[in-house]
Amino acid sequence: MIGVGASSFERNPERSVLQMAGDALVRALADAELEKDAIDGLIVQIGSPRGADYDTIAQTFGLNPRFCSQTWAHGRFTATVIAQAAMAVTCGLASRIACILAMKNSDIGRIGEADNPFFHEQFRENGGPHAEEGAIGMTSPVAGAALAFDLYCRRYEKDRELLAEIPLTFRRHARLNPDAVARHPLSLEDYRAARSVVEPLRLLDCSLIGDGAVCVIVAACGTSPAGRPSIALTGMQGVQAGRETFIFAPRGLGIAQQSSRRLTLAEARAQPVYAMAGARPESIDVLGVYDSFSPLPLYAFEDFGFCEAGEGLDWIQNGRIGLGGELPTNTNGGQLSHAQINGWGQLRELVLQLRGEAGDRQVAGARTAMWVSCCGDALIFERG
């Protein structure tokens, strides 16, 4: 990952998503010390109607990619976009690929509302992309997240209030990040007093709307600007699907058509990303995790072997996932406090952490970073 750039992150319905994408691209090019003409590949996550599609981006900015790709208009494909770029470089389809997420949500309301362009997806055949079923009133992604978390707390007999550690920790991180949309202090009292959205989840369990763009330039190892540590992608695995998966749950929780068989710790530690990278959960110095709802990191910690299935709520306590803790996680503030851009804020943060450029949030001596989500996708990076 030879260059990274971002727009500002804010809620500004008047700003064009192309302005954000352009800012991110220009800054990533400057960071990689490249001219625009050097870009011969383009991969976009989140196109229209929340972002700009690959054709618009190339035409508008005067790029001439010979390899283009784009994933659908939702999240989940963060790791997959980077994996595609790595494969395209390795196969010789392109040599320097701009991977771009640019997204504006502030002008379209919340998913689930009638004036949101995704309203009709909840009537998608065999269920919406977040298990929505509009005909029974099950609208908006938050309901599936609430069901899974309720089921999780019942299965493991855990107090849901333990969850506060996740939004509170990520907010403390965001307070150190000048880029974050939400930087005001958040107390346990604030968290407990937040209004319920779909019980048992509250407003502060949901990521906040924030518009912005990130661009990451992927190229062959050894092509970073002189004098800068290279950030090598050493392990990757893609999004998983099927009857054993549920968008907002760990494998085998027993929601939808899943079995009730969770991964054992040994199985979770044997996820292919670790073998590919020659790493173990203990090797990870800094973690980025998908957190559009605050329970989701728990499932990723468990399914990737940082702790046993059902232990997540206890495991995260006492500063373990905060700066200075055993596994500093979402040091940029995550989707919960930095901006809801599907994990690209975390991806950029991991690059900055490995380069030693994370300012007040720097994890001392960070050499190995990991991106992980409860959808099963993961990336591991090493500082060269």
Added chain:
Amino acid sequence: MTETVFPVVNDLSRPFWSAGERNELLLPVCISSGRAFWPPSPISPFVNAGSVEWRRIAPEGVVKSVVIYRRIFQASFERLAPYGVGLIELDAGPRLMAHVPKPQDPDAPRAGCRAMLRFTRLLLNGPAVPTLVRHE
């Protein structure tokens, strides 16, 4: 954008919704394994090249979870708020999502209790949709 709250009804899903209008539960069944499944598929999700037929299934099972909508996203559901959405594990195997009317009533179905699916018209001119009622 026009708000609709009607499900997609087509050749694949029509048996479910038509039976629902008679308050009956029909689910697709893999003929080779005899297992009912959800959501509907033209081929068995369990075995290779397995064929499928719709069969009447006992609409009974155990409630796994109920969540309560405090924020309303669809205007047509506003007058039903606060309402619940629940996950039921049918005795026949599959799990279905269902609407839970008045989830705070003392006799409302809640996690751990037995319940049955009743197809109920929630909205004027709307289809009969699965709702949960307690069934001890």
